[in-house]
Amino acid sequence: MRGTVGPISSRLATAHVNDLVSEQDRIRAAFAIRHGDPRYSWSDPAYTFMIQSIERRVLGLLSRNGFSSLSGKRILEIGCGSGHWLRGLVQWGADPSDVVGVDLVPSRLRDAKRRCANGVRLSCGDGAALALRSSWFDLVLQITVFTSILSADLRRQVALEMLRVLKPDGLIVWYDFHVKSPWNPNVRAIGKREIRELFPDCTVSLRRMTLAPPVTRMLARRSRLLCVVLEQMSLLCTHYLGVIRKR
Numbered sequence: 001m002r003g004t005v006g007p008i009s010s011r012l013a014t015a016h017v018n019d020l021v022s023e024q025d026r027i028r029a030a031f032a033i034r035h036g037d038p039r040y041s042w043s044d045p046a047y048t049f050m051i052q053s054i055e056r057r058v059l060g061l062l063s064r065n066g067f068s069s070l071s072g073k074r075i076l077e078i079g080c081g082s083g084h085w086l087r088g089l090v091q092w093g094a095d096p097s098d099v100v101g102v103d104l105v106p107s108r109l110r111d112a113k114r115r116c117a118n119g120v121r122l123s124c125g126d127g128a129a130l131a132l133r134s135s136w137f138d139l140v141l142q143i144t145v146f147t148s149i150l151s152a153d154l155r156r157q158v159a160l161e162m163l164r165v166l167k168p169d170g171l172i173v174w175y176d177f178h179v180k181s182p183w184n185p186n187v188r189a190i191g192k193r194e195i196r197e198l199f200p201d202c203t204v205s206l207r208r209m210t211l212a213p214p215v216t217r218m219l220a221r222r223s224r225l226l227c228v229v230l231e232q233m234s235l236l237c238t239h240y241l242g243v244i245r246k247r
Contacts, residue, residue, distance in 0.1 A: 023151040024104055024126060030148065030186040031081075031105050039217070046220040049227055050210060054143075054175060055088060057209055057241050062092075062139075065171055065243055070094035073138040076165060077101045078127040078158065079145035083112030086120055096120045100137075102127060128157035132165050140166050141173045146198075147187045155190075159198040163246065172199075172244035174206065179238040192240070199244050206242030208234040 040047055067073065070093040077085055080101030090096050096119030103109050109122050116122070125131060127145065140162050149155050162172060180189045196204050211231040219227050230236050 023149065023154050026150070026186070027148055028105050031108065044217075044220075045224070046213065046217040049220045049224060050213065050216055051084075053210065053231065054241070058173065058175070059092065061173065061241065061243060067139060067171065070139075072098070074098045074136060075100065075139045075141070076132070076137045077141040077143070078162060079103055079142060079148070080112060080122070081105075081108045083116045083120070083122075085141060085143055086112065086116050090117045090120065100132070102130065128154055128161055130161045130165055134164050135167050137165050138167055138170050139173065140170065141175075143173075143175045144177065146190050147176050150186075150188050155194075155198060163199065163202070166246065168246055170246070173242075174204075174244055175239060175241045177210075177239045178208075179212070195240070195244075201247050203245045203247055204242065205244075206240040208237040208239070209241045210237055210239040212236055212238045 038044060042048055062068065062070070070089060073094060075089055075094055075098060077089075077100070080086055080103050083101060086099055086101045089099055096117040099119075100121045100123070101109075101112060101116075102123045102125050103112070104124070104126065106124050109124050112120075112122055123131070142158075142162065146155055146158070149158065166172060174195065176190055177187075178189050178191045181187055192204070192206060195206070196202075209231070211227055215230065215236065216227055219230075
């Protein structure tokens with residue numbers, strides 16, 4: 001029996017690593033397909049409405065949680081993509097040298113490098129194995145990253161890494177959807193219960209926001225005001241925005 005425990009454990013560990021690598025490859029391929037999708041263009045009224053609404057809410061959330069000034073704050077974004085939020089953070093007062101973005105997809109990082117302020121640090125890497133110091137960041141953001149991860153194991157690993165690099169009094173900003181998307185097999189909704197399980201021994205505060213994207217796309221060209229009104233109805237909202245703090 002003793003002779004078999006080591007090899008079996010080794011094979012299981014190798015299989016686990018291979019599963020995680022396979023999941024990362026799937027994520028890269030999914031975002032490669034999404035690249036250039038006109039629904040995610042600033043010329044699309046629905047996209048503009050949704051992004052501007054999120055920005056207003058995030059700014060309010062930061063202010064209410066002691067981050068009205070970002071100067072001197074070390075900030076990390078997991079899954080930074082082409083750098084939209086990194087640019088926003090600098091515009092809101094963060095020092096570029098204190099802002100770090102990590103993403104799996106090299107082409108998205110190339111776009112981010114062209115668009116972000118000099119000094120912003122960008123890394124092509126895995127959110128589940130960050131080459132970053134523990135307890136270093138005041139603020140860690142994840143914007144629609146976890147729903148792009150189908151593997152429960154990989155979700156847990158990313159959550160653990162976010163907590164590892166966060167200062168004891170730091171803040172995680174969470175924005176992701178909690179309603180199942182029947183048209184997209186590359187995403188999986190994440191609800192409050194799972195979020196709390198991913199971040200045990202943490203205080204999790206979430207609020208619904210973002211009018212369902214199919215509804216927004218149908219209405220935004222006709223009436224921005226109607227989108228604003230409907231977004232106040234939580235039952236029509238598909239995402240959670242909130243904060244996570246270590247206890």
